[in-house]
Amino acid sequence: MTETLADEDQKLVVLARGALARAEARSGAAVRDGDGRTYAGAEVRAKTLTLSGLQVAVASALSSGATAFEAAVLVNGDADDPGLAILHEFSPQAYVVITDAAGRPQHRLGGDDA
DSSP states (O other): OOSOOOHHHHHHHHHHHHHHHHHTOSOEEEEEETTSOEEEEEOEEOSSOEEOHHHHHHHHHHHTTOOOEEEEEEETOOTTOTHHHHHHHHOTTOEEEEEOTTOOEEEEESTTOO
């Protein structure tokens, strides 16, 4: 993927990288809900609970009243992230941008697959 991200998607990259850094995690994610609000999360790894950053971000949005999603960004994530299922359960049309650790776009999933 060689194109640059729209400003709204770049904001998601910044939020996801911030969550990743704060948690000292391997990956992070951010989502934009149907009203334009944003939520971020980093992966959680414990004996009794394992969540991807995308699962955390989507859960945060849902617990804040979100009912739909426009987009998500996975920083240093991959296309088999378990959070994709819950994202697409609520919004099958939502697209996901996967970036490397530095936030450079690598792949886009869903939407128009631009």
